Amino acid sequence: MMMKLEKMSDEGLMQLVSAREAEAFQALYDRYAGRVFAFLRRHCGDSGLAEDLLQETFWRVWLSARTFDPSRGDFCRWIYRVALNVSRNEMFRRRNRRECGLEPFEGESRGNVPPAGLETGLARALEKLTPAMREVVVLRCMEGWKFNEIESATGTSTGTLKARFHRAIKELRRLLSWEENR
Amino acid sequence: MSKHLPEFQMVALALGDQALASDAPARKHLGHCPGCAQALAQLQQAVYELRRDVVEKAPSPVWTRLHSRVVASRSDPDVPADSWWPLLAGQAAGVLLLFGLFLLLGHWLDGALLQESLSAPGWIRYPVTGRLALLLISGMGLLSALALAPVFWWEAMDPFPSPRDLNNRNH
Numbered sequence: 001m002m003m004k005l006e007k008m009s010d011e012g013l014m015q016l017v018s019a020r021e022a023e024a025f026q027a028l029y030d031r032y033a034g035r036v037f038a039f040l041r042r043h044c045g046d047s048g049l050a051e052d053l054l055q056e057t058f059w060r061v062w063l064s065a066r067t068f069d070p071s072r073g074d075f076c077r078w079i080y081r082v083a084l085n086v087s088r089n090e091m092f093r094r095r096n097r098r099e100c101g102l103e104p105f106e107g108e109s110r111g112n113v114p115p116a117g118l119e120t121g122l123a124r125a126l127e128k129l130t131p132a133m134r135e136v137v138v139l140r141c142m143e144g145w146k147f148n149e150i151e152s153a154t155g156t157s158t159g160t161l162k163a164r165f166h167r168a169i170k171e172l173r174r175l176l177s178w179e180e181n182r
Numbered sequence: 183m184s185k186h187l188p189e190f191q192m193v194a195l196a197l198g199d200q201a202l203a204s205d206a207p208a209r210k211h212l213g214h215c216p217g218c219a220q221a222l223a224q225l226q227q228a229v230y231e232l233r234r235d236v237v238e239k240a241p242s243p244v245w246t247r248l249h250s251r252v253v254a255s256r257s258d259p260d261v262p263a264d265s266w267w268p269l270l271a272g273q274a275a276g277v278l279l280l281f282g283l284f285l286l287l288g289h290w291l292d293g294a295l296l297q298e299s300l301s302a303p304g305w306i307r308y309p310v311t312g313r314l315a316l317l318l319i320s321g322m323g324l325l326s327a328l329a330l331a332p333v334f335w336w337e338a339m340d341p342f343p344s345p346r347d348l349n350n351r352n353h
Contacts, residue, residue, distance in 0.1 A: 022252050029248070033240035055244050062252055122228065141197070141232040162190070169193050172228065173221075
């Protein structure tokens with residue numbers, strides 16, 4: 001059964017998931033969990049938090065499988081969009097809690113290891129970017145989204161995204177002291 | 183082209199933008215300006231690093247926790263996403279019931295016994311149309327509150343809040 005599911009398309013699996021087939025859900029999880037986890041880890045900059053967000057992302061996929069419409073885009077983009085919303089919501093919630101004094105400020109509670117696969121300097125530089133800047137760098141560079149795709153997922157205009165991306169790259173270069181060679 | 187390449191062009195080149203990659207003046211400048219060439223190489227290296235190893239292994243406890251939630255939701259018919267239909271039906275039944283009660287109350291207040299009673303409170307001595315209007319207004323208020331309840335519920339359940347809403351919150 002599992003072998004058969006492994007060969008099915010994402011859309012076919014989603015049909016089964018919407019009929020509450022747990023094995024199809026597991027097949028989708030096996031297919032995408034690694035990529036989504038890497039994305040979340042880089043988006044939020046915290047490995048522990050990324051684990052929770054990964055779980056929440058797939059939980060929402062399970063709950064909302066029937067809202068997935070293949071005619072509006074492929075499953076890969078859809079799940080990244082869910083993950084993006086989950087991560088943004090969590091960051092917004094944490095920011096509010098910090099502002100209310102309910103949670104320590106960024107950096108105090110973390111002490112986390114930088115995302116695997118990234119050079120430490122680059123990972124730390126990424127962490128120092130604002131969430132909005134990090135988001136556009138992660139989506140554009142790491143996930144290879146076009147600016148118009150990011151626009152439709154985030155609701156931010158392409159012009160703003162390009163300007164933000166430009167500033168982010170400039171900031172990354174400054175943080176990594178690349179400017180001195182120019 | 184003696185001026186250094188603008189940042190946006192460097193970024194586009196580093197990202198592999200085909201239109202800009204074939205831009206002859208930019209290519210010519212890069213051939214003559216070691217500073218820009220080096221900066222571009224560093225940017226390309228950064229992009230390469232960022233793109234490398236995008237696939238990672240998800241921690242196994244995540245699936246264990248997720249699986250237990252999935253199993254629990256399958257055994258609990260109230261949890262899945264389609265539970266809005268029973269909720270809506272319950273709301274509609276509640277509204278109809280309350281509306282019926284209001285009508286019955288209006289009919290009862292319309293009775294001659296209370297109308298004739300001199301000791302009845304002031305509002306009961308109002309004309310029948312006034313009392314009906316009062317009941318209708320109260321009923322409409324209650325109806326609106328009940329009608330809005332699913333909307334609030336849907337907002338709370340919505341897994342995909344509007345990007346604009348998120349932007350307003352985040353930036």
